[in-house]
Amino acid sequence: DAKTTQPTSMDCAEGRAANLPCNHSTISGNEYVYWYRQIHSQGPQYIIHGLKNNETNEMASLIITEDRKSSTLILPHATLRDTAVYYCIVRATGGADGLTFGKGTHLIIQP
Amino acid sequence: GAVVSQHPSWVICKSGTSVKIECRSLDFQATTMFWYRQFPKQSLMLMATSNEGSKATYEQGVEKDKFLINHASLTLSTLTVTSAHPEDSSFYICSARDISRSSYEQYFGPGTRLTVT
Numbered sequence: 085d086a087k088t089t090q091p092t093s094m095d096c097a098e099g100r101a102a103n104l105p106c107n108h109s110t111i112s113g114n115e116y117v118y119w120y121r122q123i124h125s126q127g128p129q130y131i132i133h134g135l136k137n138n139e140t141n142e143m144a145s146l147i148i149t150e151d152r153k154s155s156t157l158i159l160p161h162a163t164l165r166d167t168a169v170y171y172c173i174v175r176a177t178g179g180a181d182g183l184t185f186g187k188g189t190h191l192i193i194q195p
Numbered sequence: 196g197a198v199v200s201q202h203p204s205w206v207i208c209k210s211g212t213s214v215k216i217e218c219r220s221l222d223f224q225a226t227t228m229f230w231y232r233q234f235p236k237q238s239l240m241l242m243a244t245s246n247e248g249s250k251a252t253y254e255q256g257v258e259k260d261k262f263l264i265n266h267a268s269l270t271l272s273t274l275t276v277t278s279a280h281p282e283d284s285s286f287y288i289c290s291a292r293d294i295s296r297s298s299y300e301q302y303f304g305p306g307t308r309l310t311v312t
Contacts, residue, residue, distance in 0.1 A: 118300065127199075127288045127303035128239065171238075182229040182241035182254075182290075183301060 088172045093190040102159040104189050106172030109153040115176050119157045121168040167193045198222055199291050201304035208279055215275045216307045218289030224269040225291035233286040245272045279311045
């Protein structure tokens with residue numbers, strides 16, 4: 085699976101949009117971009133995934149650049165409960181393997 | 196939907212004893228479950244892949260005789276930490292794939308915190 089690079093930490097004001105970047109310059113054509121988050125002392129939670137088109141669900145939006153070398157996870161109206169470590173993971177289709185977690189981004193929502 | 200439970204949520208045991216952790220998919224079937232562990236201030240590390248009805252596949256550096264995995268049904272996988280030592284104290288998390296879905300997102304349990312004294 086391709087390696088990803090994320091900022092170590094970010095702050096965002098409550099009620100504002102939180103934009104979390106991820107670089108994956110070595111991504112292959114058959115690899116998807118997945119986002120998970122882990123709230124302190126809990127198991128990770130799936131957020132969203134995409135291949136090349138922008139995706140949106142009830143939790144977030146995922147914007148993938150045209151060259152697919154980077155992406156941005158957008159939480160449109162951040163709340164205090166969105167404070168968590170966010171992991172960007174690139175993996176091939178098929179999904180037979182476990183996930184390789186990097187260090188992620190610690191997003192802190194400020195009141 | 197797609198709920199995964201773990202039991203117990205936390206456990207304290209004495210050095211040398213064994214501890215069993217259960218991972219259940221509550222509302223879906225999972226032919227494949229994964230076990231991870233997470234040390235304080237570190238990221239999750241994959242330990243092993245558990246396949247229903249067959250032997251687990253362990254990641255490099257994970258002792259298969261110490262971390263026994265059984266996946267006897269499509270909704271239950273167990274991890275037994277044998278002869279536990281203080282260095283095994285960690286947060287153990289399982290995940291499961293829903294075989295009915297064409298996508299491959301994994302659903303994670305809430306984790307089990309093991310403390311070995």
